[in-house]
Amino acid sequence: MAAVKKINKEGILEAAYNLARREGIAAITARKLAKEISCSTQPIYENFVDMGAVIEITTDRINEVYGSLKESLRKKENADYVSQTAIVCEFADSERVLFRQLVADNDSGHGLFKDTRTEKMLVETLHCDEIVADQINEEMHKYIMGQAFLVNEGYTEFNQTRLTMETERFFEFVKKIFVK
Numbered sequence: 001m002a003a004v005k006k007i008n009k010e011g012i013l014e015a016a017y018n019l020a021r022r023e024g025i026a027a028i029t030a031r032k033l034a035k036e037i038s039c040s041t042q043p044i045y046e047n048f049v050d051m052g053a054v055i056e057i058t059t060d061r062i063n064e065v066y067g068s069l070k071e072s073l074r075k076k077e078n079a080d081y082v083s084q085t086a087i088v089c090e091f092a093d094s095e096r097v098l099f100r101q102l103v104a105d106n107d108s109g110h111g112l113f114k115d116t117r118t119e120k121m122l123v124e125t126l127h128c129d130e131i132v133a134d135q136i137n138e139e140m141h142k143y144i145m146g147q148a149f150l151v152n153e154g155y156t157e158f159n160q161t162r163l164t165m166e167t168e169r170f171f172e173f174v175k176k177i178f179v180k
Contacts, residue, residue, distance in 0.1 A: 007043035016058040092152035
């Protein structure tokens with residue numbers, strides 16, 4: 001007799017998260033989830049009241065991943081644009097569907113860079129006013145998001161060395177435009 005596969009709550013949630021990473025949160029249905037864990041829908045409904053509960057927990061986990069991305073960008077050692085470009089582009093590359101869902105398909109991408117530390121650093125190092133620092137910061141963040149979209153869509157591959165060189169060059173270009 002074949003061994004009976006034990007399906008538990010954690011296994012179902014892990015499968016739901018993996019499905020969301022590959023296909024997006026809207027792909028989480030009882031049938032798709034059952035197929036993902038090679039069972040009928042019965043174990044899912046034995047462990048959860050309904051699919052809404054599975055989707056809610058999975059969404060919370062996805063929001064934690066997004067929160068970790070934002071937290072990485074806020075760390076002092078990542079205040080420079082090269083680090084920010086690397087972090088966002090690596091996420092765009094490794095979490096293609098989640099990047100699209102969390103950043104590209106809604107306005108939450110604007111919240112990634114809510115940190116005034118970089119602007120203060122620009123004021124001090126470039127001897128410019130806050131308005132100019134804000135303009136430089138905004139242009140650099142547009143550049144970073146543009147690079148992330150290119151990586152995410154497969155138009156360019158994630159290459160740390162190339163991104164470092166291009167980000168430094170673009171920063172020099174932006175400084176020439178805004179700093180007189």
